[in-house]
Amino acid sequence: MFSHIKDLQYNAKPSQPDPVYAKKLQEILGGQFGEISVMMQYLFQGWNCRGNSKYRDMLLDIGTEEIAHVEMIATMIAQLLEGAPAHDQDQAAQDPVVEAVLGGMNPQHAVVNGLGAQPNDSAGYPWNARYTIASGNLLADFRANLNAESQGRLQAVRLYEMTTDPGVRDMLSFLIARDKMHQNQWMAAIEELEQMEGAVVPNTFSPDHERQDVAYTFMNFSEGEESSQGRWAQGSSMDGKGTFSYVQNPDAVGQKPELAPAPAFIHGTLPFTPSKDDDPQL
Amino acid sequence: MFSHIKDLQYNAKPSQPDPVYAKKLQEILGGQFGEISVMMQYLFQGWNCRGNSKYRDMLLDIGTEEIAHVEMIATMIAQLLEGAPAHDQDQAAQDPVVEAVLGGMNPQHAVVNGLGAQPNDSAGYPWNARYTIASGNLLADFRANLNAESQGRLQAVRLYEMTTDPGVRDMLSFLIARDKMHQNQWMAAIEELEQMEGAVVPNTFSPDHERQDVAYTFMNFSEGEESSQGRWAQGSSMDGKGTFSYVQNPDAVGQKPELAPAPAFIHGTLPFTPSKDDDPQL
Amino acid sequence: MFSHIKDLQYNAKPSQPDPVYAKKLQEILGGQFGEISVMMQYLFQGWNCRGNSKYRDMLLDIGTEEIAHVEMIATMIAQLLEGAPAHDQDQAAQDPVVEAVLGGMNPQHAVVNGLGAQPNDSAGYPWNARYTIASGNLLADFRANLNAESQGRLQAVRLYEMTTDPGVRDMLSFLIARDKMHQNQWMAAIEELEQMEGAVVPNTFSPDHERQDVAYTFMNFSEGEESSQGRWAQGSSMDGKGTFSYVQNPDAVGQKPELAPAPAFIHGTLPFTPSKDDDPQL
Amino acid sequence: MFSHIKDLQYNAKPSQPDPVYAKKLQEILGGQFGEISVMMQYLFQGWNCRGNSKYRDMLLDIGTEEIAHVEMIATMIAQLLEGAPAHDQDQAAQDPVVEAVLGGMNPQHAVVNGLGAQPNDSAGYPWNARYTIASGNLLADFRANLNAESQGRLQAVRLYEMTTDPGVRDMLSFLIARDKMHQNQWMAAIEELEQMEGAVVPNTFSPDHERQDVAYTFMNFSEGEESSQGRWAQGSSMDGKGTFSYVQNPDAVGQKPELAPAPAFIHGTLPFTPSKDDDPQL
Amino acid sequence: MFSHIKDLQYNAKPSQPDPVYAKKLQEILGGQFGEISVMMQYLFQGWNCRGNSKYRDMLLDIGTEEIAHVEMIATMIAQLLEGAPAHDQDQAAQDPVVEAVLGGMNPQHAVVNGLGAQPNDSAGYPWNARYTIASGNLLADFRANLNAESQGRLQAVRLYEMTTDPGVRDMLSFLIARDKMHQNQWMAAIEELEQMEGAVVPNTFSPDHERQDVAYTFMNFSEGEESSQGRWAQGSSMDGKGTFSYVQNPDAVGQKPELAPAPAFIHGTLPFTPSKDDDPQL
């Protein structure tokens, strides 16, 4: 169960309205790596967590914090939108500022949301649940989380560079710091799990069931061999259980596919007689 | 530019048709962490790569390999579908095998694709480009890639457990081994980049612009303190630049939000008089 | 800001696992009228609320409650999935129970989520933010909310009928009661607003700018006149400002559309000479 | 079956082209509450209607009218697009009007649709069938319809404010009046049904199966008690069957969730030994 | 403007309910090539048609007919669903018919739509407007239409094979015949336009602006030369303006891409020093 505190976790007050920037800021609200994504991802990972109360508790802590981040950014966007002009096109042509706003703002902010935030990204594309990663394997999921905080902080930093508004920058300076903590947090949790379980996900699948001859081999499928210079092409593997090798010209060892004709009820194209097109030698 | 070799990279031949399993196998073809996703992700990261030809080359190597994996799984699915029955419901009720197939297979495999593979996941949901992560920051993106290979191998292992067909297991034993290599590969590349750049993405944003007081602090937003036992709550931070601390009762330090009324052209709800509802003291 | 309490708002414990039912129950978690929708809808309406602290507070109360409902259903689904079989198809054909499960469960519950809940609906379609309605006009939005609670309760009742599990029914009996309260709540809030503002949304647009001659007229566009028997076809209008009338054969009074040819840079189909096809009299 | 009349239901002729406004106007064509939505919603409700020919007929009347509204707005958009410039960026920089157009119009209007309307919203997001509500319970669905007409009229009014073109305003003055009628119509139909069936959807579920102790209780989940001042917190309930009460500090009465470990074939994270992390007392 | 006739265009009455088949039949209602798609496609092409009233009228004729097809299939589905069981899982295990139905039907047909049709495809995926093709170039669009009728008839034929219900087959025998007519119709219209305009879309782009050396050349990008045996590899081209040739080993003539480093505000990965990784010769 949850409860709500009226104050925001941190300041979210722009120095002045900026409806065009409001559109951009939507990215870290409703984008693939926005706050809604990490909120949902951490909560679902926590709710689905089987055993391991330390991780469940930690996931619900951070998931609950992310709801507060969604709240902060939504509040910021609602305020940034306060200066949206209603002016028509003719007036716009006279006034470059109005014009830039009309051209650059998301029309749905006015028409659909009445100058409120929406749970969409900066292209106006709605947040969707395929962004939520929760596999039941914590090492896999913590890697998803580390990625989410890395992409998310990168986007917040880019948005910081795209404004000079002190109020917006103040809020972002908080979120960027929290994203640094959260990257550190997932690195710490990953280190713990890797030490217990090993580095490869999942660690419970027997190596007897996988083709060991290709389990540590880098395959060069493109012209040029610059890729041979990387750490991945030599030395011991990162899981400590093999040695990297580099294959310059990997072979195709599978069959040349030949599919059976479809049954009549499928009404597909029938195979032609072999003499005509499946065997040029005939 | 690309060229195609007729043989598959590895065997992709089921021992017998199994249209219900074909539906499930779609997950690692067209799912969020299926082969289409990594194919597109590595190719776009490679094409967008600025400088650093070692990484560009490596990304295009592995991206090109993934096209071959898409080809293998598509070929496998087309063969698994060869036993799909056309029987109607009345007959189904007589024969539990037909019945299980009719109930469990994806109807689009017959109606739309004529017993061919489709670029969708195991719920029939189409692959979409929001699965493709390419940020222009390689450390962030390699973390996305490590996650993708972790989730992908986990799914392939689960699918291995869900069949006893030796041909399907043979193909999966190859893909699972490649996913192990690819996890190792991204771990190696991440280690290289972290050593050059530091562990936090992006490393080029000045700490002066972020709130240092919350950059290494774990905040407890839920009842109970099991989360205090983790590595993330004590000791030096993973980026080596701070010390983790644990805040039992984090404060809300932001404002209590108060939004201005919308302008008249928005036709929102007007604020009522304060005496009536915004100030109970009146 | 938010905080989390470990106990669930109400019991969410099935008497026994049922993976097929778990798939169906997803509808009220991640469907259009599931708990994620109302959670997001009420929170965004609250965060975007301008003035009127009574409504803002009420919206955040109920939005916060809905997070707890998401939590309850996610927990229930994770437990319902505990009996999922891994068996392969051959075995399934021998055992009708296994068979029914394999045919009817969502394969992603096993392959993607490791027997955890997912934020999708009962067809496996991901929740998306176009389900979130927040227009900035509270009367409009409360009508959206009343609809959401009506559709949501209807679905919960149907799901109640589709199981006999006492634990699942216990949870649903709580949610169904809350949905009854929430329908009552929105009806109460709508009544308040209608009394202050009038019944038509928005009430601030001048009638001088709309065609009064069609503002209270029911138009019969289909064969038969059963529709003339409704309250909407006679008597005073519900907003108290007009009288309903019934038009048996409504006229088309607009122009017959004629679009100008596209400019050359569009490379559309050119208009042919009138003699050939636009004027049969020539 | 349907037939088509060449004349539009009402005038749809702009006074002059305005490609930027054309993009905005897409919202009430292909947006969530645009004409395509209500067209599809009323038609499907009518086609799925079981018994009650009065309602079936009425639904098909209004559904058929909405096709004509789709036609009017599509025609309007095609004409608004007639002034789209092909000019390149260099020229744009010289001419603020061209510039505003190039920046603000939807590029797909030219590249994809050749200056024609598209069935998308003002963000370019395609209309989709999840917008169509048809539950088989008419009271629930008429509430959906009342909401749709409320949101739709609100958007049309906002779009009216965003243009000064007399031709566009003329068309909108007609649509806004029809939306007023349609709000009145659904209110009338809802009143009829509520009088027959009662106010809560569905009315056929026995109260014995729901937790009566929470069926009329407002729960305060957030700091502050402004929400106690509403009609929903006191007096008799709107369905006339209970009395509203206000709970200041609602209890969590459900279990603290504990999920069983996943079976081995899921390859989830294994629970650690209790001494290490599930019981800090050990 | 449109009007509605109560009778269906043709019979749509199943001989008995079949909820599993109802799910499959959704494909030709709300699938990519279902009736909603052609309805929307022809109507939008008609409404956007500039000049050429013969084509506009024809498009609106067939678009209007397709609304009637949507109506017929929706009606059929609603009747097929009438036998849906509510039984729970325990009972299902006893009764193979109930079991097949529960496993194979779309749960949303009961939970969401109350045994009504929905505007989705056979995987439960919602119809969306990206299926609607309307480019403003009639030759291009008529090719889209010919494809739609070809795919649509193929699907209807497959669905015919998947049932033995005489009532369903009766309806399909009508739709399959109409799809034959519509294929013929679009072939006729295409022939007319090709004779006036030439075979390549668009025909108004000057050949001087395209690379003539590759305008009639088949390029062999895969191992093996079976593709050289086709009509496309020899003889005069289909537009009568060139001669097909076959290139066995096509050259890459473009640059080796080298992108400039991103500006600092993007915080991408910086290029490393050339000595270390961009020039192995150093």
Added chain:
Amino acid sequence: MFSHIKDLQYNAKPSQPDPVYAKKLQEILGGQFGEISVMMQYLFQGWNCRGNSKYRDMLLDIGTEEIAHVEMIATMIAQLLEGAPAHDQDQAAQDPVVEAVLGGMNPQHAVVNGLGAQPNDSAGYPWNARYTIASGNLLADFRANLNAESQGRLQAVRLYEMTTDPGVRDMLSFLIARDKMHQNQWMAAIEELEQMEGAVVPNTFSPDHERQDVAYTFMNFSEGEESSQGRWAQGSSMDGKGTFSYVQNPDAVGQKPELAPAPAFIHGTLPFTPSKDDDPQL
């Protein structure tokens, strides 16, 4: 299996950056008829091809070429983005060029992709797999392919008109020529198949099972008879097996739908007594 060559198939170098045009160019990369669509479509058709190695080989040739086109356009977009400004809104108002760029570019190009290409269309909408057509019937699919190349070339030509950059036009002059070849190629392949199989898809369904009386009839569903002038309304049908006729007033011959009431567990609206609303004669 595939391999990669470093050089591009053809030049892809803009003369200067143009971030606004980069947004537009996304249409032929990730749009419905962009290069990703034809790449996926031809590859899946090839992989699913049953028998007929000539067609399989040809499909994989062209599918492989299309990967190179994706690469060229992605490379072009990355270079066009190199001039994106970071400037804030205040500065923008001073400088019309910056302003046009900020208003017209896709913010995700900077925030999400770090000045790289994305697999989306010009509205920022992600590519999705429902664009991929692969039915198992080659005649149907080659018509889909001819449509794709027609729409694709039309869009490329429109984009050619929207720029004066010689480098961009050079690349487009190559792609436009290839699209001409590909239209010719599919016309040639269609002619081959039609000569073997007949013109109607599928040709394997017996005419005895379709209503011959409506298989060659044009039905006039709209006011006016301009549509009677087309080739489709007279003369022998295009498949050579019938004669077109024109029906001025087509009859509705199906039933007037009457659906049975839903069972109680659906909780739909109950039918009212006939005397009140289902039989006005009573």
